[in-house]
Amino acid sequence: MTPTLQVFLIISATLFSIGLLAVLSRRHAIFILIGIEIMLAAANLNFIAFWRFGPQPQPPTGVMIALFSIAIAAAEAAVGLAMVIAVYRHYHTTNVDQLDQLRG
Amino acid sequence: MNSWVLTCLWLIPAAPFAASLIILSLSKARRKSAVALAIIGEVLALALSILAFMPTLQATGFRAVQNFNWFTFGEHTLRLGFLLDPLAAAMLVMIALVGLCIFVFSVGYMADDKNFTRFFAYLSFFSGAMLGLVIANSLLLLFIFWELVGLASYLLIGFWIEKPSAAAAAKKAFITTRIGDMGFFLGMLWLYDCSGTLLFYDSGNGCLESAGLAMLGASATFIALLIFCGAVGKSGQFPLHVWLPDAMEGPTPVSALIHAATMVAAGVFLVARVYPLFSVDAINGVTPSLTVVVWIGVTTALMAALIAIAQEDIKRILAYSTVSQLGLMMVSLGVGGVAAGIMHLLAHGFFKALLFLGAGSVIHGCHGEQDIRKMGGLRRLMPVTFMTYAIGMLALSGVPFSFSGGWTKEEILHATAQWPKSQAPYYLLLAGVVLTALYMTRQMIYVFFGNGRSASERAHESPRVMTMPLIVLALCTIFFSVVLTSAWPWLHGYLTGEPVHIEITRLVQPMLFVSLALVSAGVVIGVWMYRKAGVQDRDRPAEIDPLEYAQPGVFEFLANKMWIDDLYDHTVIAFSWMAARLSDWMDRYFWDGLVRGFGGVGQLFGILTASVDERGINAGVDETTAGARGLGRLMSGAHSGQIQTYLGAVAIGMLALLLLYAWLA
């Protein structure tokens, strides 16, 4: 059996849910960032899969969007990690449970 | 060989614009870089202008058009474009050259100002906007640059914003020209409605070409007059001239730029540019719209010349002379002498810049004094300024032979004399020539001759950086006349596309003697009237003007600018005050009363319900508030500050959306 589009989408959905799991359930800020990166990668996998399985021939739009999204994810990771360090300096913790200054 | 310039015309205004942007981003302390950038930008613009000027010489009736799509909405495409023809090319070179002289002069004049860099940014912006205006091939693009010029003038007139009078003058200039621009804008919309294009030349489809003009029909007159409103505002024509003299509140180089090369030239240029609109269905060269132009021009020319006689501020006199000269140009355009009008505009650009910079030099030398009655005897103290100023004065007065202004003025008179409709404008302009010579003589006598008075005690000649532009402009004023003489009217032929040939016998014409006689008359009257100006004479105190002594009523009338400003104060401005008061009163009493009435009804109702409330509902309300408070507590609990809770909520929301979508599908 050769893999169909469905299979790729399920892999992508699995990765997305794992990323969501990390974002929602871990206390450490770095885990949240890791989770976000995994979710973004899952989205990229979707882009590539739809491009590959779409009607041919077609312009490489999916690939292009994946490339740009990787660049944006890299920028996000850099700023996010910098914020983790800045927050750590200020509050001496990276535990997001304790960062609740905005509590209503 | 110069073809790349023709396709890159936008570079000409872009150079000063870029310089302006870079200067604005510099810090205040980088004075040298600011000056260098501004001057480099202007030199670039001048070089490109000269490059663009070259190909226009090669063929008569040269015209290079470069249109492009600005944007498309639906099926309509809005197109803009750049245009190079002799008119634009001549204006480009004049603006860039005069602008450069003014830039250099400003280095000296503004040396002590704390906002030095900002000044140069604005100057560059101003000159860039004007250069763009000249090469626009679309009424819309022209209008855009037109407004940019207006903005730049606002910024520069109000440059010393801490002075209330400067701020007021800037506002006045902006609002007054806006009144004219309103007309311009309406005319533009009307034109678009009729012809469907705002491009001037578009290989046969432009609004100034025969096909476009044919579509206008009878509305052409009204469109032309509406557009003329814009020119009236910008070029300071009666009745919107009031802003121009007040614009003297700006630094003197700004006045020079506004009065010589940029702002006011824009109005005359506009009329010349859309001249085909004015001359639709012309009978013998006369159309209703052109007749209006003539009479507005004549009124302006004569009125401003009269007012100039009774002014005391050195710059104000020059301002009124500008208004008067612009009137002259308008007359010339109106009677059909387009080339003559533009020639006078070019010549005027040189000598008026020279006069203003000379006045700036005088003011600088006299430590900021602008009252001519307090000067005197500067001839010996400021020799370079005196010499160049005298050249400018002779050119402005219209002395023939070696001064450019004389030739162009003579050509205008010539054109006016041949106007078929009436001879009155011609005679009125002749009177204007006498008056011009008279008030310039008066100014020269007050400033440079006689004995030194209070302001000239510590006067000194200005530094080289200020005198050099004066000398350059003086030379331009003199040598420019080479291409203007009636023996070899090269510029005339260049602008109109007619062939020219040298014929030395045409040099001497009857008109030459007429204007020579009139100018001499003006000068002689001036010398005779003001020979004792500024000194005690019989029972006349020194500080009273001879004219004021002889005819106090007339003098007061003129000194108060014919009470036109006061008239506006008491009519237009008073009216808007009244309207404001009325609205205020309506608001306070009528609408407020209405609102109060409604409020009273509400109050009554409230009192009625309150009693019911007190007894019946109160208990229930207490319960409700308690409930609301509990709900609030619950809600604030949701604002836990826990980012993961928020994200979880987002995920649940997404889930719900997905399920909804699946259910709907």
Place this chain on the structure above:
Amino acid sequence: MNSAAFIVTAIFTVAAALAAATLRNLMHAALSFAAAFVGIAALFFLLGAEFVGLALVFIYIGAVAVLVVFTILLTRRDVGKDRGFNWGGATVAVAVFACLTWSILKTQSLAIGAPHIATLTVKRIGAALMTTYVWPLQCVGILLTAALIGALILVMEERR
């Protein structure tokens, strides 16, 4: 498309990602994170997007994973405290997973095989980047520069 290679890669990727999300030790999690991205890159290769796969390897394993490790080292004192696990979040994640999978399986139009395609050369990608996508490319360049400066400012020591 080789199905055996696909199955191995898929299982490896999902396992590594799960490890990255659930391991208690931060350092181990970071390493699993890198491994998961190797797997995702391999999936990209299988899909014929070699260039994107390579870019992913370079950017995530070369840069982001190293950044994560650095951040862990810089915030070291905090490691080892409070390793709680939020079961509520896990429930939501599982629910999302179930829902997504259900909807994908339900959509029959997605059960299609891969058509044969011409190889997507780097040259074609380069040409597309320099023509159709030149403005997005510039914007991304500006974004990356801004992110660089922003990150620097965020972590700069405050001067007293």
